[in-house]
Amino acid sequence: MSLELTRNFSIIAHIDHGKTTLSDRLLEFTQTISEREKQDQLLDAMDLERERGITIKSHPVSMYYPAKDGKTYQLNLLDTPGHVDFSYEVSRSLAACEGALLIVDAAQGVEAQTLANLHLANEQELTIIPVINKIDLPSADLPKVHKQLEDIVCIPAEEAIPASAKNGIGIEDILEAIVERIPAPVQPEDNKLRASVFDSVYDNFRGVVSYVRVISGSMRRGTKIKFFHTPNNYEIKEVGVFTPAMTKRDELVAGDVGYVIANMKSASDVKIGDTMTESSNPCSDPLPGFKEIQPMVFAGIYPVDTSDFEALKAAVAKLQINDAAFSFMAESSAALGFGFRCGFLGLLHMEIIQERLRREFNMDIISTYPSVIYEVSLTNGEEIIVDNPCMLPDSQAIQEIREPMVRVYIMTPGDYIGDLMKLVMDKRGEMENTETIDDLRVMLTCNLPLSEILVDFNDRLKSMTRGYGSMDYEHNGYRAAKMVKMDMLIAGEPVDAFATIVHRDKAESYGRKLATRLKEVIPQQLFVVAIQAAIGGKIIARESISAMRKNVTAKCYGGDISRKRKLLEKQKKGKAKMKAIGKVNIPQDAFIRVLKND
Numbered sequence: 001m002s003l004e005l006t007r008n009f010s011i012i013a014h015i016d017h018g019k020t021t022l023s024d025r026l027l028e029f030t031q032t033i034s035e036r037e038k039q040d041q042l043l044d045a046m047d048l049e050r051e052r053g054i055t056i057k058s059h060p061v062s063m064y065y066p067a068k069d070g071k072t073y074q075l076n077l078l079d080t081p082g083h084v085d086f087s088y089e090v091s092r093s094l095a096a097c098e099g100a101l102l103i104v105d106a107a108q109g110v111e112a113q114t115l116a117n118l119h120l121a122n123e124q125e126l127t128i129i130p131v132i133n134k135i136d137l138p139s140a141d142l143p144k145v146h147k148q149l150e151d152i153v154c155i156p157a158e159e160a161i162p163a164s165a166k167n168g169i170g171i172e173d174i175l176e177a178i179v180e181r182i183p184a185p186v187q188p189e190d191n192k193l194r195a196s197v198f199d200s201v202y203d204n205f206r207g208v209v210s211y212v213r214v215i216s217g218s219m220r221r222g223t224k225i226k227f228f229h230t231p232n233n234y235e236i237k238e239v240g241v242f243t244p245a246m247t248k249r250d251e252l253v254a255g256d257v258g259y260v261i262a263n264m265k266s267a268s269d270v271k272i273g274d275t276m277t278e279s280s281n282p283c284s285d286p287l288p289g290f291k292e293i294q295p296m297v298f299a300g301i302y303p304v305d306t307s308d309f310e311a312l313k314a315a316v317a318k319l320q321i322n323d324a325a326f327s328f329m330a331e332s333s334a335a336l337g338f339g340f341r342c343g344f345l346g347l348l349h350m351e352i353i354q355e356r357l358r359r360e361f362n363m364d365i366i367s368t369y370p371s372v373i374y375e376v377s378l379t380n381g382e383e384i385i386v387d388n389p390c391m392l393p394d395s396q397a398i399q400e401i402r403e404p405m406v407r408v409y410i411m412t413p414g415d416y417i418g419d420l421m422k423l424v425m426d427k428r429g430e431m432e433n434t435e436t437i438d439d440l441r442v443m444l445t446c447n448l449p450l451s452e453i454l455v456d457f458n459d460r461l462k463s464m465t466r467g468y469g470s471m472d473y474e475h476n477g478y479r480a481a482k483m484v485k486m487d488m489l490i491a492g493e494p495v496d497a498f499a500t501i502v503h504r505d506k507a508e509s510y511g512r513k514l515a516t517r518l519k520e521v522i523p524q525q526l527f528v529v530a531i532q533a534a535i536g537g538k539i540i541a542r543e544s545i546s547a548m549r550k551n552v553t554a555k556c557y558g559g560d561i562s563r564k565r566k567l568l569e570k571q572k573k574g575k576a577k578m579k580a581i582g583k584v585n586i587p588q589d590a591f592i593r594v595l596k597n598d
């Protein structure tokens with residue numbers, strides 16, 4: 001297919017505005033899939049994605065559309081993940097396109113996430129085609145959405161295409177607009193191979209499958225290739241396109257979107273955003289926009305049963321072969337035994353990995369509190385990076401700690417502004433901007449520490465706004481903050497699993513909360529046990545567990561012998577699963593109960 005007849009585009013939408021339904025309609029209209037073949041939500045392939053109803057991985061697809069001008073066009077749709085954890089992948093997919101459909105729900109209007117993704121599309125200078133979906137709904141309000149498009153997104157209302165993905169309205173108009181408004185890929189200057197890798201997946205049988213957009217040159221089975229950011233050379237085994245199933249082709253040429261299988265064995269062999277070129281006749285420079293993916297959130301993952309360590313090791317290694325953005329290192333904890341310090345792109349990515357360990361590998365795991373990465377300047381002039389609270393040096397050795405910040409966009413009905421401002425302050429954030437969107441809604445822009453939105457920010461936002469608020473965020477550099485390491489001591493011994501890096505002003509309340517919770521789960525001992533939260537040598541919170549009487553059967557007044565025997569047996573069994581912290585015996589599941597409580 002010649003370049004003039006090729007269009008590469010992507011779809012930007014807020015969750016539930018109808019991206020998947022609309023994609024399916026486009027595929028049906030172009031007879032890429034027939035009604036009979038169609039299984040619900042075809043593009044969302046992974047089970048987990050289907051359950052949660054969100055798109056995690058991009059699935060490109062090529063379709064052929066006979067346009068009204070009498071020519072048949074090849075339309076390549078690059079689906080994008082809809083979550084900020086994967087915003088780098090979104091940006092690489094968008095970079096491989098010339099245009100994007102911006103879907104807005106006719107009843108809901110523009111949402112925070114729409115804006116964040118639109119921002120990425122504008123950076124790539126894409127042509128935007130606004131589509132107002134769900135016009136069949138009685139609550140659809142076209143004039144309102146038109147006004148929002150003009151006011152917030154700065155797109156003339158007459159450019160918007162009204163549609164109903166559900167009822168098949170507006171589908172042909174959308175296809176015509178793709179052909180007419182989105183420019184064809186630009187003719188390359190030379191004929192050297194340049195292909196941008198916008199995603200990759202791991203297949204158990206075929207190894208790494210790279211998803212590419214060919215910018216210039218061509219490639220086929222036998223072509224020897226290399227990359228700019230990984231060292232090895234590979235030979236291509238197969239190339240093809242997505243129709244939407246992977247379909248083998250003889251070659252991929254400039255303008256094509258397709259897949260490449262070479263002898264790559266692990267997801268880390270190819271980096272998303274890298275440029276693929278020919279080993280013997282390489283292009284001189286990589287395509288712009290490559291970034292090394294950095295994990296932003298870290299947590300320890302431990303087997304609940306310590307004898308499962310080897311199985312867990314095999315499982316995390318296997319997951320990493322699939323997912324280069326996931327990293328791990330062995331670590332050990334006095335409380336939890338042997339496990340791994342794992343790095344994730346964000347909280348959703350962390351949940352996905354934990355869920356896969358449970359489901360696909362049948363692992364019973366426990367994870368420690370998530371932590372972000374701190375930049376630390378030491379008094380000796382050294383700069384270090386700390387992702388594990390236990391690794392933070394003594395406060396005397398530290399000159400400054402900087403924490404990662406995020407810019408958060410919150411869309412909310414105006415009534416809740418006051419409450420939300422309080423929430424932002426409570427989370428150590430500040431407001432940057434308040435903008436009125438329409439009669440009802442306001443968009444707040446604020447700057448917050450990443451660590452503060454990790455755990456319950458979104459949940460609190462949702463409950464405060466009765467579900468009407470939405471949020472999205474982007475990374476916003478590092479900022480110095482009064483962070484300290486807080487230890488939890490049980491009978492004078494620090495317990496590593498509970499060490500955290502907290503803001504100095506929040507340490508007392510957090511320490512108290514944790515001490516109270518530990519008091520609830522640690523059984524009485526033969527002596528008084530102190531539970532303390534400490535910063536350096538200074539105790540900032542304290543609880544104590546009173547001593548118990550020695551005879552566990554003492555509380556059985558009735559003298560029922562079988563009951564006494566049961567209690568003694570239970571005590572014996574309990575001992576086997578005890579962890580000794582200093583002279584205190586604590587059941588392993590006490591730690592797990594505290595960690596799971598959050």
Ligand code: GTP
Nearest residue numbers: 015016017018019020021053054055134164165166
């Ligand atoms: P994510 O994958 O979570 O980003 O969602 P999505 O944007 O792909 O939305 P999806 O296509 O799954 O649609 C969300 C809901 O809206 C589903 O229940 C659809 O049936 C419904 N829906 C989609 N298009 C229309 C439409 O035109 N009219 C109406 N009434 N409902 C629609």
